[in-house]
Amino acid sequence: MxxxxxxxxxxxxxxxxxxxxxxxxxxxxxxxxxxxxxxxxxxxxPNNSVNTPTPYIIEIPKFFPTILNIPSDNPMTVEGIKLGRYLFYDGRLCGKQDTLMSCGTCHSQQYSFENGLGHGIGVTGIQTPHVMLPFINLVFNSNGYLWNGKVEHNNPAYNTPATYGGNLEDICWMGVTAPWELHGDTNHSKAAIQAISIYPPMFKAAFGSDVVTFKNISKAIAQFIRTLISSNSKFDRYIRSEENLSSHELNGYVIFNTEKGDCFHCHGTILFTTNGYYNNAKDTVFNDQRDRFHVTGDPSDIGAYKATTLRNISLTGPYMHDGRFSTLDEVINFYSEGLVWSPYVNPLMKKVNDGGAHLTPSEKADLKAFLLTLTDTDFVTNPAFSKPAGLP
Ligand code: HEC
Ligand code: HEC
CATH class of the missing domain: 4.10.220 (Light-harvesting Protein)
Incomplete structure (x- = not known):
């Protein structure tokens, strides 16, 4: 109700x-x-029916938004998604002789496409500046990617002929080239993939030409990531009237969704994220060059980051952009007693003047029980999302 x-x-x-x-x-x-x-x-x-890829229709789960972020120049196709899944898990994509690190090495299905460690460690051993982000329901997000939302439609840096309009497609080349990720070169990647016999026919089936281009590599991987939809947690089954929540979980849900816990303002909606960027009252000193402020230049974004989705949150610790909290208990204690004031705290952090929501031990336990209902084990075991057999 x-x-x-x-x-x-x-x-x-x-x-x-x-x-x-x-x-x-x-x-x-x-x-x-x-x-x-x-x-x-x-x-x-012309009769080109032989090479026409099969359109892939996303089944929108009950209660989910109907607006999808699929660019018009990269429609989803069965063949494109298959190719993207192979490339995502193929360590030869980085174009280097001495490593088989792939996107899937860091973005591992069992941790909801994080790595279970916090920071990623790239090919060269360099640690990623921020901790990992999971892939959950990204096809419903049109409000920027990465912790600071740098990859977004409004960012002119991603609106050049060499880029893809600030969308998932752009993150593919960033993943290949970043020194703390695959540390490769898009030309080497292209040549490496062209030389592997399974790929030219797959490019032909997906994009009509067996010549491998980096644009098509990026498009295919983005198509695969857009299929990663999570909608079968205990909470989903509850709202579909297929399963009940316990009284503790229900109480946690009320705390989450009312001013009592004050979580829903930023982690609300069926996606459990507004996809917005907020300063959530963790710090008084701000010196991270990768916060939202360094993207927008707007002082109200100082110390602000994406309020990530809380779906599968039990699988994606440690928490916050810098991984400062190891457990959900620590996160809940922070929102309950640990908020600190600064001029940049987002006005939606309504409890900041009291230092937090001041939950009792049993309220904290109920809130945690509710957060655990957001885990979707079908998503992390779905064979369609796993590494294809036969890849090195
Ligand atoms: C070394 C580990 C590592 C590898 C390899 C890696 N990533 Fe990532 N990925 C990360 C980290 C860390 C972040 C979060 C970065 C940030 O926001 O500061 C991230 C973020 C992302 C995001 C943004 C998710 C969101 O919700 O905004 C996407 C998409 C992504 N990676 C795709 C890829 C693809 C595609 C590849 C392969 C080409 C790849 N990654 C390779 C570590 C890695
Ligand atoms: C004003 C908006 C806002 C409110 C209200 C809010 N959060 Fe957050 N939350 C954020 C932001 C922003 C982040 C990421 C901050 C960062 O990485 O530094 C975050 C991060 C988190 C994380 C870690 C996510 C991850 O992937 O590491 C959890 C868990 C969380 N919040 C739970 C809650 C709970 C539970 C409540 C209510 C008690 C709550 N939040 C209230 C904005 C908010």
Whole structure:
């Protein structure tokens, strides 16, 4: 009941936007149809049915947003996703002789596509500046990637002919080239993949040409990441009326979703993230060059980071961008008693003036019990997301 009320507004809004978009597109499609019919009379289209990839339709889980972040120049196809899954797990993508590190080495399915350690350690042994981020429901996120949201549509640095408009596609080349990740070179990667006999036919099936380009490598991996949808946690089954929550879990849910715990402002919605960036009152001194402020230049973003999704949160510790908390208990204690004031704390941190929400030990236990209902074991064991057999 509470759930339906809580989701009602955003669902209605999304539905409205969806319907208006639909209407808008119908008008355009009609125009295109009329125009193309006219054109068809003069020149019949070539018969390219042999190489047409199969469209992949994302099944949107119940109560999830209907707006998907799929760029128009990279539609999802069965063949593209398959290729992306291979490349994601293939250590030869880094184009180096002496290592087989792949995207999947750090982004491991069993930890919801994190590594279970916090920081990643790249090919050269250099530690990643921030801790890992998981891949959960990223196809529903149009508000920037990475802890500071640097990869976003609004960032002009990602709107050049060499880049991909600030989307998941851009992170693929960053993952290949970053010194603390694969530390490769996109030309070496391209050549290495072209030389492996399984790949040219897969590129042909996905993109119509067996010539490997880095653009198509990036597109394929992004397509695979967009399929990683988690929607079968105990909480999902509860809102679908398939399973009950215990009284402790329900109480935790109430704490989470009311001013009592004050979590929902930033980790709300069915995605358990607003995908927004906030300073959540951890520090009084700010010297990280990779916070949101260093992307936007807006002083209200000093010390702000993505309020990450709390789905699968039991699998993705240590917590916060710098991994300062090892356990969920430490995180809950922080929100309960550890908040510190600075001029940059986000106004949605309503408890900052009291130092926290001051939960009792049993309220903390209930909140934790609720957070544990967000773990989706089907997601971390789904064979469609695992390393394909036969890769080195
Ligand atoms: C050495 C470990 C490591 C490797 C290898 C690696 N990553 Fe990452 N990845 C990270 C870390 C750490 C972050 C978080 C970085 C940050 O925001 O500061 C991240 C973030 C991401 C994100 C952003 C997720 C989000 O929610 O915003 C995506 C997407 C991603 N990586 C894709 C890839 C791909 C594709 C590859 C392979 C080409 C790859 N990664 C290789 C460590 C790694
Ligand atoms: C004002 C917005 C805001 C509110 C309210 C808020 N959080 Fe957060 N939360 C964040 C931000 C931002 C981060 C990431 C901060 C960072 O990395 O430095 C975060 C991080 C977390 C993390 C770690 C995520 C990870 O992947 O490492 C957990 C767990 C968490 N919050 C739980 C909660 C709980 C439980 C509550 C309520 C008691 C709550 N949050 C209230 C903004 C908020």
């Amino acid at each position: 509470t759930v339906n009320l809580l989701f009602a507004n955003s669902t209605t809004d999304l539905f409205y936007i969806y319907m208006s978009t639909l209407r808008y597109f119908s008008i355009i499609s009609l125009a295109v149809l009329i125009f193309s019919c006219h054109k068809d009379e003069q020149t019949p289209p």
